[in-house]
Amino acid sequence: MKPLAHDSGDGGESSSGASVYPLMISVVQDGISRVEKYRFTKHHILSTSKSLISTVALAASALAGCGSSTGTAPTIHQAPAQKQVDQPVQHVFVILKENHTYDNFFLSYLDPNEPSPPAQGLASNGRMITITEPSKDDWSPGDNSFEVAHVDFDGGIMDGFDQDAHQPDPTGLDRFLHADGSDGAYVSYGVTPEAGRRRVGY
């Protein structure tokens, strides 16, 4: 997929008043040209896949006229001297990744002294939804705002994860906000020990 042109609008207002930034990209795939339109607000995510990010990146670089997708290598200077502390722990490194629950990664990583966690999750109508393995490696269950999280939490009942924010958009107009499958929140990359050990590519 190779972009031919790129047009970024000046932004506008959606019906909810949130900022909307239209982005149109002309792409050629298998010799056929088409225009893809994207928009996002603060609750949206820019793209649905790395490949799309690459597309946007290439389009952006083409627009900028630089034609290069590599960043400038930083010059790393020597840090100022710092106080030496004579104790076992002298450095704490915190690596902060994004947006996955314990169950989403580690459901099957059992403590042998603890009861097995449920392989099903509670939904709003009382039904139990079987937790399945996501069908791809960048599975998206939709929104995670304060408001959505509180509906999921539901005062401690934990039965809101099947709300619309985590379901596919039936209109198909908004590919950014919604889940990649029905009941999209109820997935785990470690749903079984086998799944946990599997080397993805999904």
Added chain:
Amino acid sequence: MLSDRWFTSELSQSFPNHLYLLAATAGGDISNPNLDGDFDILDPQTGKTRQESHLSSAEIATALPVELEQAGLAWTVLQETDNIPILNLGANFILDLAASVGDVDVIRALPDFNDRLIETPDLETHMAEYIAKGWAGHVTFIKPNDVNSEHPGVGDVTGGQKWTRAIIDAIGNSPEWAHSVIILTWDDYGGFYDHVVPPQVDGFGLGFRVPGLIISPFAKKGVVQHERREFSSIAKFCEGVFNLPAMTARDRDPATDDLMSAFDFGQAPRPYSDFVP
């Protein structure tokens, strides 16, 4: 050591949880910044919200970088950026690419703020050099760009975890390993299901569980721990290690675990090879 009662600090998304990591509070923030850089502050007494563009000392009075500097100690933020600058525009409000430090007035006011907030593309290929040139502070916060973040919709899990492995390898294979603690965690629930009810300790959280892993020569081996932990536990741990004062009700709360039980400082220090499959 894997922790299975490690909760996010707030029942919300990235930005407020990043603030808890820095300050054991989000100063009332309940949202990510929008494209104008504004976010929502909730007054839990009235239930009303207001918009702010930064967190003043009235909202966040102090933070780990401030406490460290006052003790003569060093902090570093290593924030990975995208190779393509325009992508950072999109990622800024998803991932908080300024690592939150730029929005907290008491941190931004530190004299060496611009030196200690390091932004670089391809951090995984430069990490070893940053360590070799002395940028491993007493506390170092490491944040990926969007593609390497594992954030659904912008970064896949496989690529993100390869990046994490490269970062940890760089620390583990450096001379600093012998006296290091690596804490690996995820900033919010991302919309995914989790079955454990997060305890509610104030008007903001705790939020849903995320994985919490500790990698260190002194980390206990082969255990899953159940202590109630959240991002304020990291602050509490740093306060214990570096003799710093507590900052908020969260890190003062005896029910907030301080991570110390994850370690056995009497055991033979584990070589990094002990962690490599």
